[in-house]
Amino acid sequence: MPMDDDALPPPREPLVAADISRLSVDEIEQRIADLRAEIARLEAALEAKRASRAAANAAFKL
Numbered sequence: 001m002p003m004d005d006d007a008l009p010p011p012r013e014p015l016v017a018a019d020i021s022r023l024s025v026d027e028i029e030q031r032i033a034d035l036r037a038e039i040a041r042l043e044a045a046l047e048a049k050r051a052s053r054a055a056a057n058a059a060f061k062l
Helices: 025-060
Strands: none
Touching: none
C-alpha cells in the first residue's frame, strides 16, 4: 500500500552544528528544549545500558 506524502512529517534540520544565524529567539529556545529532551533520552538509555551491563557482569562473575 503506497504511503501518502502528506502523511509524512517534513524532514527536520539537524539539531547539532546547523546554521542558527537566521533563527528567531523562539526558534532558538525551541531548539534548546529539543536538545535538552534528547540529552535526557540519551542519559536514560545510557543508564539502562549500564544497568544491563552490571547485571550481566554480576551474573557471570565467578
